[in-house]
Amino acid sequence: MTLPIESVLPELAKAFPAARVVIEAPPGAGKSTQLPLFLLQQGVADDGLIVMLQPRRVAALNIAHYLAKQLGEPVGEQVGYTVRGDSKRSKATQLLIITEGVLVRWLQDDPELSGIGTLIFDEFHERNLHSDLSLALVIDALPLRPDLNLLIMSATLPAESLKVWLENYCEKVQVLRSEGRSYPVEHHYRPPSHVTQWLTELPKVVVEAFAVAEKGVLVFLPGVYEIQKVAGELSQRLQPATLILPLHGRIPLQQQRQVLKATDEKRIILATNIAETSLTLDGIDVVVDSGRERRAQYLPQYGLSQLVTQRIAKASATQRAGRAGRQQAGQCFRLWSRSDEHGFAEYAPPDVATQDLSALMLDVLRWGTQVKQLAWFSQPEPGHCAAAIDFLTSTGLLEHGQLTSKARQLEVGGSDPRVLLVANAAKQLSEKQQAAMACTLATIEEPQSSIKSVDLAERTRAHFQQRDQFALWQQRWRYWLNYFGLTDSSGCHEKIGDDGLSEALLQGYPDRVAKFDATRGDFQLACGGRVSGDSSRLKQPSWAVIFDVTFHEQSSLGRSRCLLPVDDILPLLKAAGIAPKVSQTSEWFGEKQQLRQITREKLGAIVLSEKVSNAPVNDEQRAQAFCLWLRENGLDRLNWSRRSQQLQRRIHWLQQVGGELLSYDMTTEGLLSTLEQWAVPYWTSVRSLKQLQQWDPYEALCYFLDYSELQRLNSACPEWWQTPTERKVFINYLDDNPRVEVKLQEMFGVSESPKIIDNRQVVTVDLLSPAGRLLQRTNDLSSFWQNAYADVRKEMRGRYPKHPWPEDPLNATATFKTKRQQQ
Incomplete structure (x- = not known):
C-alpha cells in the first residue's frame, strides 16, 4: 500500500549527505515507518548508523518491532532499539530506535557521535525535556560533525517556524511536507x-x-x-x-x-x-x-x-x-x-517551560556551557533554571556556578540528580546495604500503583516480593545491582530504615525532610510546602523524609505516596553532614508587639529551635524587623497616599509603553524585595509599628529614581494635563487606562484625544456635564465629535440652556463659562 510520505522521499534522498531537513507530516503519513526503511534501502546506513529518536519508550519498542517485521527479521538484526533498561542490537544493526535520554548520555560520552551518520527526531512536537535538550546539544556539536544528517519530523508544529529557527545554526535547511493518510x-x-x-x-x-x-x-x-x-x-x-x-x-x-x-x-x-x-x-x-x-x-x-x-x-x-x-x-x-x-x-x-530543570541544568553544565548559550526552540523557563541552580548548589553539586568533584562522580545523562546523589552516597555502604538500596532506588523510580503502603520500607519489600509481576521495577532493580557490582542473589534483606541507608537517602532529598505538626495534622516540608498526614495508612512519625509528593490544584496540601519515617532527625542530619542554618532576626513579638531578638536554628522552612532575647535592639535590627513585618503582612499596611499610588502607576506606564526605567521593579513583589534600598533610609524616625503604618512612601519612591529619571517621568507621564482653557486637570493613572475628567465645553476645538509618553499612549477622557456628571467616556475624541456629540447636544441643551452647545464643536472656543459670562 502506498503511503503519503512516499511522495517526498525522492526529494529527501537528494538532501544527503549532510542533510538538514524539517519534515511536516500528520499522523498516518508513514514518516515513522516508511521513511526509515527508505533510508536503509538507499544505503544511507553505509555512512553510519541511522538513529531515530522517539519521545516514549512504548513507541520506540513498537516501531522497532514493526520495522523489523517489515524486513522479515527479528528485532535486533538490521533494526534494533535502546531504551532505558533494555536494548536489542547487534553488529548487523543499521537502524536503531532510541529514546532521547539515551542520546543525551551518548553525547556526553562522545560529542562527535562516532559511528552515527543520521539522526531523526521523530514526533518533535511532543517537546519533552530530552528532545529539546538533545537537539540543543546536537546543534552545538554540529561543527564537529558537518557530515551528520539531521532530520526533524513533526505532526503538528509548523515546519516553516522550525526551518527559520534552524537556519540560525545550519545552512541549506529544507522543508518537506506530506499529507496524512486518514479516512473521514x-x-x-x-x-x-x-x-x-x-x-x-x-x-x-x-x-x-x-x-x-x-x-x-x-x-x-x-x-x-x-x-x-x-x-x-x-x-x-x-x-x-x-x-x-x-x-x-x-x-x-x-x-x-x-x-x-x-x-x-x-x-x-x-x-x-x-x-x-x-x-x-x-x-x-x-x-x-x-x-x-x-x-x-x-x-x-x-x-x-x-x-x-x-x-x-x-x-x-x-x-x-x-x-x-x-x-x-x-x-x-x-x-x-x-x-x-x-x-x-x-x-x-x-x-x-513547565518542568523541573535540575537534570537538564546538570547536563548543560556537564556539556561545558550555559543554558543561554545553547540553541533552544523554546527557551527554558528562567525561574525554573534558577531553582535548579539553587538545588544543585544546596546539594554540593555546584559551587560558584561550577560543577564540583562530587558532581563529576555522578552517572552521566538525563537521570534525576536526586537519585544519582543517593546512589553515589550508597557506594560507601556494605554490600548488604547496597543490595537494599538497589531495591529502594528501583521503588522510588518505578513505583507500582497496586502497592498502597506509603512506608518506603514496606513498599520496597512488597515490590521485591512481587518483582516477577513488575517488569519495569525489575529492570531498574537489575540496573542498580549492576551499578553496585552485585548479583541478584544479594536479595533485599537489609532493613530500609537502617541508619546508613537513611543517611544516603537524605543526600538526595535534604529539602524533603518533613516535621509532623500535631495541631494541624499535617507535615511541614523543609522546602516550604505542607503535606497531608494519613493516620489510616501509617502511624504518624515525628519526622519523615518524603520522596513522592505532588500538589493538586484543588488543595493547598500535597499528598505523598512514599515516605521514610524518622524518630529523630537531628542525629541523621549530623551523620549525613547536613548542617541547619542559624539566623538571628529582630521581630515584633507577642500580643503587645514588642521588638525582640530571636535566634532560630532552621532546616529550610522547618524551625528546629527558637530562642527569644530581651537584649536592646539597634536601628539596623529595627529596620530589619520592619521589613520582615511588611513582607509578612503586605505593603498595603503602609499609608499609601493618592500621590504614592499614582507614582507607582506612572512608572508602570512608562515601563510598559516607553520601555524605560526597566531596572526598577515597581510591582508589589518587587518593592517588597527591595525595601532595604528604597524604604529603610527614610525610617530613621520611625520607632514603632504604629508609626510605620502612618508612613507615606511617596518621598522614598520619588528619590528611588535619580534626578534625570524623575524629570523624564514628569515629562512623559505628567501628573496634570492642561486643557485649552489653561486649567490643569488631574490625570488618574490608577485605572486600566490613564484618564482625565473635564467638562465637555472645555474640549471644544480639541480634535484628538490627549496623549502622553511621546504621543504613544492615549489618555481616556471623561466628558462631564456642567453639573459634573459623566456624559461620555472616550478613547477617541474625534469619533465622539463626529458620531455621539449630536445626540448629547440634543439631550443636554434643554437641560443646561445657559451653557453653549454649538453645532460645530471643533470650530468653537473652549470655555468653562456660561453664555452670559462669555458675553
Whole structure:
C-alpha cells in the first residue's frame, strides 16, 4: 500500500549527505515507518548508523518491532532499539530506535557521535525535556560533525517556524511536507450539563460510542484515577464479557504493546495522552475525547510539582480525533461544545517551560556551557533554571556556578540528580546495604500503583516480593545491582530504615525532610510546602523524609505516596553532614508587639529551635524587623497616599509603553524585595509599628529614581494635563487606562484625544456635564465629535440652556463659562 510520505522521499534522498531537513507530516503519513526503511534501502546506513529518536519508550519498542517485521527479521538484526533498561542490537544493526535520554548520555560520552551518520527526531512536537535538550546539544556539536544528517519530523508544529529557527545554526535547511493518510472522521459534541460533571457523564458517552463502533473505542482521559473510575462504571453498564483495557505509562511495556494489538472482539481502551502519537492502535474506529490532560506544573518555590488537569490544545484534539480514522472511516465524540474550542490553546507548552530543570541544568553544565548559550526552540523557563541552580548548589553539586568533584562522580545523562546523589552516597555502604538500596532506588523510580503502603520500607519489600509481576521495577532493580557490582542473589534483606541507608537517602532529598505538626495534622516540608498526614495508612512519625509528593490544584496540601519515617532527625542530619542554618532576626513579638531578638536554628522552612532575647535592639535590627513585618503582612499596611499610588502607576506606564526605567521593579513583589534600598533610609524616625503604618512612601519612591529619571517621568507621564482653557486637570493613572475628567465645553476645538509618553499612549477622557456628571467616556475624541456629540447636544441643551452647545464643536472656543459670562 502506498503511503503519503512516499511522495517526498525522492526529494529527501537528494538532501544527503549532510542533510538538514524539517519534515511536516500528520499522523498516518508513514514518516515513522516508511521513511526509515527508505533510508536503509538507499544505503544511507553505509555512512553510519541511522538513529531515530522517539519521545516514549512504548513507541520506540513498537516501531522497532514493526520495522523489523517489515524486513522479515527479528528485532535486533538490521533494526534494533535502546531504551532505558533494555536494548536489542547487534553488529548487523543499521537502524536503531532510541529514546532521547539515551542520546543525551551518548553525547556526553562522545560529542562527535562516532559511528552515527543520521539522526531523526521523530514526533518533535511532543517537546519533552530530552528532545529539546538533545537537539540543543546536537546543534552545538554540529561543527564537529558537518557530515551528520539531521532530520526533524513533526505532526503538528509548523515546519516553516522550525526551518527559520534552524537556519540560525545550519545552512541549506529544507522543508518537506506530506499529507496524512486518514479516512473521514465524523465529530459529535457532547458537552456535560456542567463543566464539573464531565467525569460523571463521560461513561454514558462511552456506552453510546461503543454501540456505534464496529471495531473498538479509544477513550482519552487525564490520568490513572480517571481510567480506574471510568473502567469501574463501564463494567456495571456494559456486558460482563466486554473487553476494557487500560493504557498508561505505569503498566509494563509488554502489557502496553499487547493493548495496541487488534483483537477479534470489540474492545474499549481507556488511555492517557500516551496514545496520542507514535503508536499504531489497530482496530479502533471510534474515539471518545474527554478534552482534558494531566500535566505536572513545577513549583520552583517549593522544588515540587503540582498536578494540573487542564484543557488540551487544539493540536492534541486533532491528533486524538485522527486515531478514529487511521484504518477506516470513524467517529469522534467530544466532551465539549464546538464554541468551547475558541478557548483552546494552539499547542501544549513545552516541558522546558513547565518542568523541573535540575537534570537538564546538570547536563548543560556537564556539556561545558550555559543554558543561554545553547540553541533552544523554546527557551527554558528562567525561574525554573534558577531553582535548579539553587538545588544543585544546596546539594554540593555546584559551587560558584561550577560543577564540583562530587558532581563529576555522578552517572552521566538525563537521570534525576536526586537519585544519582543517593546512589553515589550508597557506594560507601556494605554490600548488604547496597543490595537494599538497589531495591529502594528501583521503588522510588518505578513505583507500582497496586502497592498502597506509603512506608518506603514496606513498599520496597512488597515490590521485591512481587518483582516477577513488575517488569519495569525489575529492570531498574537489575540496573542498580549492576551499578553496585552485585548479583541478584544479594536479595533485599537489609532493613530500609537502617541508619546508613537513611543517611544516603537524605543526600538526595535534604529539602524533603518533613516535621509532623500535631495541631494541624499535617507535615511541614523543609522546602516550604505542607503535606497531608494519613493516620489510616501509617502511624504518624515525628519526622519523615518524603520522596513522592505532588500538589493538586484543588488543595493547598500535597499528598505523598512514599515516605521514610524518622524518630529523630537531628542525629541523621549530623551523620549525613547536613548542617541547619542559624539566623538571628529582630521581630515584633507577642500580643503587645514588642521588638525582640530571636535566634532560630532552621532546616529550610522547618524551625528546629527558637530562642527569644530581651537584649536592646539597634536601628539596623529595627529596620530589619520592619521589613520582615511588611513582607509578612503586605505593603498595603503602609499609608499609601493618592500621590504614592499614582507614582507607582506612572512608572508602570512608562515601563510598559516607553520601555524605560526597566531596572526598577515597581510591582508589589518587587518593592517588597527591595525595601532595604528604597524604604529603610527614610525610617530613621520611625520607632514603632504604629508609626510605620502612618508612613507615606511617596518621598522614598520619588528619590528611588535619580534626578534625570524623575524629570523624564514628569515629562512623559505628567501628573496634570492642561486643557485649552489653561486649567490643569488631574490625570488618574490608577485605572486600566490613564484618564482625565473635564467638562465637555472645555474640549471644544480639541480634535484628538490627549496623549502622553511621546504621543504613544492615549489618555481616556471623561466628558462631564456642567453639573459634573459623566456624559461620555472616550478613547477617541474625534469619533465622539463626529458620531455621539449630536445626540448629547440634543439631550443636554434643554437641560443646561445657559451653557453653549454649538453645532460645530471643533470650530468653537473652549470655555468653562456660561453664555452670559462669555458675553
